[in-house]
Amino acid sequence: MEKIVKWGIIGLGHRGSALSYLCHHIVPQSKVVALCDTIKPLAEKAARNLKDPDIKIYTDFMQMLKNEDIDVVGVFVAPEDNPDIVCEVLEAGKHVLCEVPLALTMEGCWKIVTTVEKTGLKFQMAEQLRYAAFVRSWKKMVAENMLGKILYCEGQYLHGMGPDRYWINSETGERVSIDEAEKEKLPLKKTRFWNLKHPIYYLPHELSPLLCILDDRVVKVVGMSTKVPSYRYQWFPQADIEVALMHTEKDTIIRLMAGFTIENLSGSEHSNRMVGTKGWVEQPKTKSEKGKMWLSEFYFSDRMDVEWGYSKYWEVQRSALSTGHGGLDYFPVFNMVEAIRLDKPVEMDVYKAADTAAPAILAGLSIENGSIPFNVPDFAPGNNRRSGKMPDKLF
Numbered sequence: 001m002e003k004i005v006k007w008g009i010i011g012l013g014h015r016g017s018a019l020s021y022l023c024h025h026i027v028p029q030s031k032v033v034a035l036c037d038t039i040k041p042l043a044e045k046a047a048r049n050l051k052d053p054d055i056k057i058y059t060d061f062m063q064m065l066k067n068e069d070i071d072v073v074g075v076f077v078a079p080e081d082n083p084d085i086v087c088e089v090l091e092a093g094k095h096v097l098c099e100v101p102l103a104l105t106m107e108g109c110w111k112i113v114t115t116v117e118k119t120g121l122k123f124q125m126a127e128q129l130r131y132a133a134f135v136r137s138w139k140k141m142v143a144e145n146m147l148g149k150i151l152y153c154e155g156q157y158l159h160g161m162g163p164d165r166y167w168i169n170s171e172t173g174e175r176v177s178i179d180e181a182e183k184e185k186l187p188l189k190k191t192r193f194w195n196l197k198h199p200i201y202y203l204p205h206e207l208s209p210l211l212c213i214l215d216d217r218v219v220k221v222v223g224m225s226t227k228v229p230s231y232r233y234q235w236f237p238q239a240d241i242e243v244a245l246m247h248t249e250k251d252t253i254i255r256l257m258a259g260f261t262i263e264n265l266s267g268s269e270h271s272n273r274m275v276g277t278k279g280w281v282e283q284p285k286t287k288s289e290k291g292k293m294w295l296s297e298f299y300f301s302d303r304m305d306v307e308w309g310y311s312k313y314w315e316v317q318r319s320a321l322s323t324g325h326g327g328l329d330y331f332p333v334f335n336m337v338e339a340i341r342l343d344k345p346v347e348m349d350v351y352k353a354a355d356t357a358a359p360a361i362l363a364g365l366s367i368e369n370g371s372i373p374f375n376v377p378d379f380a381p382g383n384n385r386r387s388g389k390m391p392d393k394l395f
């Protein structure tokens with residue numbers, strides 16, 4: 001009989017509820033056996049959504065790991081909580097699929113890297129933009145040298161949050177507006193948006209596809225920021241825009257911008273551009289635009305409009321398309337299930353995850369230190385560090 005991969009899910013907020021549906025109903029050979037959230041009504045709501053009375057509900061994930069027959073755990077909590085929770089899950093002998101970003105501290109990155117090494121279990125980051133059609137296309141173009149040497153990449157992730165995204169009712173998990181929160185009559189908890197000290201900490205989502213295309217890693221970073229508190233929300237102790245400028249091992253310069261307060265045209269704006277010695281490619285910034293491309297060796301007298309997308313005959317399209325982010329959420333879950341069933345390597349392993357998180361953390365540190373540059377460590381084990389051992393210096 002074919003192996004069915006059994007999931008336990010920790011964190012049933014926005015991401016956990018969407019991804020648990022995928023794990024239970026969409027990805028083949030995969031089912032959820034237990035859900036855990038410290039806010040019980042959120043786990044109960046997610047269980048109702050899965051429509052399976054056999055699914056168990058927990059508020060203590062260690063109890064879930066002890067009681068249930070689970071192969072893999074989805075860790076979908078706030079990123080500052082990833083290191084402790086991910087490592088406890090690995091030490092309990094379970095594979096992990098973890099949401100992006102890996103961690104918000106260098107120590108947290110190393111803790112997860114060395115625990116994955118010590119336990120030998122599978123760890124995958126659930127960053128899904130690296131599976132986008134434009135990424136596959138640009139990666140092929142780079143591999144076939146159509147764009148020449150890639151000199152420069154840029155990207156942005158702008159996602160304006162409304163004033164109801166910073167507090168929740170700690171008993172029900174429901175969003176609480178800033179006005180209601182200020183009245184302080186409700187049991188309140190700050191959300192991950194409030195706790196994300198630097199918007200640039202979220203750049204791993206944008207860096208992951210670029211490093212996937214370039215097959216490269218960042219070696220140096222500087223960060224810059226507008227003032228704190230925000231111009232948009234004067235009560236909010238974060239900058240509206242932060243930018244990281246990075247240099248890679250293979251000599252490409254990358255500039256990434258992140259901001260989560262300012263209003264933008266299409267809600268969530270991810271976009272990238274890549275410039276080589278023989279041409280450039282660019283994703284649309286808004287829904288009404290098309291992608292653009294110019295290739296010097298192909299006699300283009302002007303840039304071309306392009307739409308990158310999967311063929312309608314693509315085999316997993318129907319099930320994938322019913323999932324979030326234009327169908328991309330399907331991929332990391334599918335990839336994790338296949339890696340466990342067939343004992344294959346995962347797509348975005350712990351080193352790739354740390355290679356995207358560390359430049360963001362150090363960009364934040366650069367901002368706090370007058371925009372001085374920081375070197376980004378190589379997380380792979382080698383001459384300077386044995387597998388499973390913490391390094392002498394974190395960075």
Ligand SMILES: NC(=O)c1ccc[n+]([C@@H]2O[C@H](COP(=O)([O-])OP(=O)(O)OC[C@H]3O[C@@H](n4cnc5c(N)ncnc54)[C@H](O)[C@@H]3O)[C@@H](O)[C@H]2O)c1
Nearest residue numbers: 011012013014015016036037038076077078079099100101
């Ligand atoms: N890949 C993407 O496109 C994408 C999009 C949004 C968010 N994310 C990431 O997903 C993660 C979750 O984001 P979200 O928006 O769902 O957050 P959220 O705050 O809505 O949900 C997190 C949940 O985890 C629960 N939790 C915290 N500690 C717990 C513990 N010890 N045991 C059990 N439950 C616990 C909280 O009660 C909360 O309900 C974050 O890391 C975020 O950065 C990724």
